Amino acid sequence: MAVHVEVEIEVARPLGEVFSYLADARNLPQWTDGFAAVEQLSSGPIGLGTTFRYRSVRPAASSELRWIEFERDHKLAWDGRPAGPGAPTLAGSYQLEATPLGTRLLAIFTPEIGGAMRLVAPLVARTLRRRCEADLARLKGLLEGDEGDGGDPSIRDRR
Numbered sequence: 001m002a003v004h005v006e007v008e009i010e011v012a013r014p015l016g017e018v019f020s021y022l023a024d025a026r027n028l029p030q031w032t033d034g035f036a037a038v039e040q041l042s043s044g045p046i047g048l049g050t051t052f053r054y055r056s057v058r059p060a061a062s063s064e065l066r067w068i069e070f071e072r073d074h075k076l077a078w079d080g081r082p083a084g085p086g087a088p089t090l091a092g093s094y095q096l097e098a099t100p101l102g103t104r105l106l107a108i109f110t111p112e113i114g115g116a117m118r119l120v121a122p123l124v125a126r127t128l129r130r131r132c133e134a135d136l137a138r139l140k141g142l143l144e145g146d147e148g149d150g151g152d153p154s155i156r157d158r159r
Contacts, residue, residue, distance in 0.1 A: 002091070003125045005109045009136045012102040013143045019073045021143060022094050022105075025052040025065065031139040033057065033131065042066075054080075065090050088113045088124075105139075107132060 011018050021027055023046050028035040036055045040046070041064065048070040055062045065080030073096065080090030088111035095106040109132060113124055 001114070002110045002112050003088075003128060005125055005129045005132060006106060007109075007129065007132045007136055008104065008106045009140055010099060010101055010104050011140050011143050015073050015096055015098040015103045018103040018105060018143060019076070019096055022076055022096075023067070023070070025050075025054070025078075028054070031142050032135045034135075036060075063090075069093065105136070107136060 026038045026040060028038050034057055036057050038052050038054045041051045041053050042049065044050075046067070048067055050070075051064055051066040053062060053064050063081045065078050067076060068079050069075055069077035075093060075095050077093035078090060082089050091111055092107065092109040095108070097104050109128060111128070
C-alpha cells in the first residue's frame with residue numbers, strides 16, 4: 001500500500017542551484033532527519049541511474065536509492081529498497097519550477113508500506129507530512145542562509 005504526501009515550498013534561490021543541491025543525495029543528512037550518511041556508489045557525474053548508499057537514523061540500517069527520473073532543473077524521482085525489516089520502500093519525486101522569487105519545489109513522497117503498518121496508514125501519512133514539512137523548512141533555511149524556521153508559512157501542505 002502506498003502512502004501519498006505532497007509538500008510545496010518556495011526557496012529564494014535560483015532553480016539550477018536548488019536542483020543541483022537536491023540531485024546530490026550526499027547532501028540529504030544536512031537537511032533531512034532520517035539520513036545519517038549518504039555516499040555515491042555509481043561512478044561518473046550525477047544523473048539518471050545514479051545510485052547512492054544511505055544509512056538511516058531509524059531504523060539504524062543501510063540501503064540504496066537511485067535516480068529513476070532526472071530532468072535537469074525540472075524533476076528528480078527516486079526509488080529505493082527498505083532500510084531494514086518493516087521499513088517502507090523509498091519512493092517519490094521533486095518537481096521544480098522557476099518563480100519570480102526563486103524556485104518552487106513540490107516534494108511528493110509515495111513510500112510503500114506493508115504488514116501491520118497498513119492498519120495505521122493515515123497515521124503514517126500524517127507523521128510523514130510533518131517530517132517532510134520540517135525537512136523542507138531546514139532545506140529552505142540552509143539554501144537561503146538562515147536557520148530554517150519549521151513554522152515557515154511559505155510551506156504549504158498539498159493534499
